Amino acid sequence: MTKKLYYENAYLTEWETNILETIEKEDGYYVILEETAFYPHGGGQPCDTGSIQGISVIDVLNEDDQVLHKVASLKSIPQEGTVTCKVDWNQRFDHMQQHSGQHLLSAVCLDLYKAMTLSFHLGTDYCTIDVEASELSTSQLESIEREVNRRIYQNHRILSYWVNEEEVKSLNLVKQPKVTKDIRIVEIEDVEYNACGGTHVSSTGEIGMIKLLKAEKHKGNTRIYFKAGYRALEEFNDSQRILGALSAKFKTGKHEIMDRIEKWELEQKQLQAELAILKEQNDEYVAAQMLDGQEGNLIAHIFEDKTLKDLQNLASKITSQSDAFVLLATAAENKVVLAQNNNSGQSCGAFFKEHLGNFNGKGGGSNILAQAGFPTWEDAQAFYEFASQQIKDQM
16 A cells, blocks of 8 residues: 555655556556655545656556556656655645635635535636535625635644544534544634545645635535635736736726726727618618619629628618629628529529539528638639529529
């Protein structure tokens, strides 16, 4: 059985030990050590990474009291003898801050609002706890955040130790453990006792800070997103950078940014409304010009800068005033539209379905309107010219 050094000292990051076994499986290479400080996956906490004899440790698993270290290769790792091991300290300390932060946050949620923690997830970007509460208001979340940081500043000691089944009965545990022997307790002095196998900082002060990001309803309960320690500091710095950029862009102080954004949004809505009127007038003018120039049973034109929606709107205006087919293309989006007013007895959609594949096009439509997109303008133009000739000759 592997001796688990991370239970004795969570701050140990470098040590020498003996190789017990090297294993080659279908999914990679594994090493079993006599002693390890590499924490395996478990209890909502990801595993440590680092190196064994200079070879990267990329995963750590716990199987039948043996800790399996998945390594990038077995090169430089002897089948037996002594090896040097190193844990990635930045990652380890981050996990310690997040996990200890979760214990403290869960205790505060329970103390303030009787919201028991149901689950915990320590992700690479953020952490979450699901608490037994149908809803937590903004003011309640603010109270939780203030209180949890107040308890960080009080710098409560965090202890870990082992108890047996009888001893655990004397502790006021948040939740009873599933195991009945070798029960590991993590105690935040004067705050809570919790059965936990994770790695933790030695006092709440080392958590640094906790920032709640948001809360949302999840399966009838509430999921709280948070960051602790350096992650919380990085979140603050990112927010400051964004706030600074917005202040510079809108040429205003941070407290006036929302007012400036609301004013800008109103201006944009007004501009969009004015633009829509001008586009409508322009489409009416273009439709009239194309109707004046109609020859035979087809009105066709290629535009350089119109969108698919523009083509559809224009085609609709023209077909409302003419029995001719309307064939329009746009070089800006490699799109083609075919429309009619349904008096010809032919189907635009059926025509597209029959011929698009020959020009690498994808699309479809109804009897009176069809549209298609093409990977290149050359393909779109070729289909446009083909359709134009077909309509003139047959339709």
